[in-house]
Amino acid sequence: MSTSLRAQFGITLYEDIGSHNAVTSPFFKTATIVSFQYDDNMIFMGNQWNFSKQTYAFVPDVFINYTKSFAFRKQVFDVQAFFLYVPFSQFLYELDWGVLAGYSLQRLRFKLGTHIRMFGLTRAAIEDNAFTDNRNIFEHFNMIYQISYYVNRPNRGWNIGFTLTNIDYFTINQETNPIFNMQISCDVNPSFSLFLEGWYKSAGAFNLSVNPFGFFIRSGCLCKI
DSSP: OOSSOSEEEEEEEEEEEEEETTOSSOEEEEEEEEEEEETTEEEEEEEEEETTOSSOTTSOEEEEEEEEEEEETTEEEEEEEEEEEEEOSSSEEEEEEEEEEEEEOSSEEEEEEEEEEEEEEOHHHHHHHTOOSOOOEEEEEEEEEEEEEESSOTTSSEEEEEEEESEETTEEOOTTSOEEEEEEEEEEETTEEEEEEEEEEESOSSOTTOOEEEEEEEEEEEEEO
8 A cells, every 4th residue: 555645445356267276177266356555544344256156156255354553663563353254055154253463574574463253153054954953063263373474575576475374364274274376466557556466275284194285366456545
């Protein structure tokens, strides 16, 4: 986002294409994320459609994030609060909400936080199976993290980055299931940029017998208004 304007809109569009061990065919996901910045406050709202679902593909994932940046002892930090809704099918959905704290250097960026995850049954599942008690499953205070290194400083027109994390816009993995990410970005002009990313996920970590789980390519653009 521009630092010369008090307020600015932005829109990010991207497409994910990849595969993983849980499906037999490639998956395709399309996302749109709208952002608004006013001074040190930013709001992100996005939807993602998984067109590889055999059913319920028309119901999108929903992501909402509020970020507040502030200075402490001449260093810039940011604090984020987020909400995530993922409908797996007409019978099962996932809700996540949590907080993140971030700190950025010229080429390094760190994020650390926690979240609560809930798996719930939809009204259709409850009515079809005549459930009468609470069927929600909770995971309390899971750790979320992100460590990124960039070749160039943020003010350069292009950059290459490498990330180890267990979070994405519409995905939150367990602490022991990190995702490895390589990013390439290029500013076409001050208001428009392109990016290409490769994401690799293993079936767990910190184990000598870890197997690959999946890989996908993300390509997209960011437009600032």
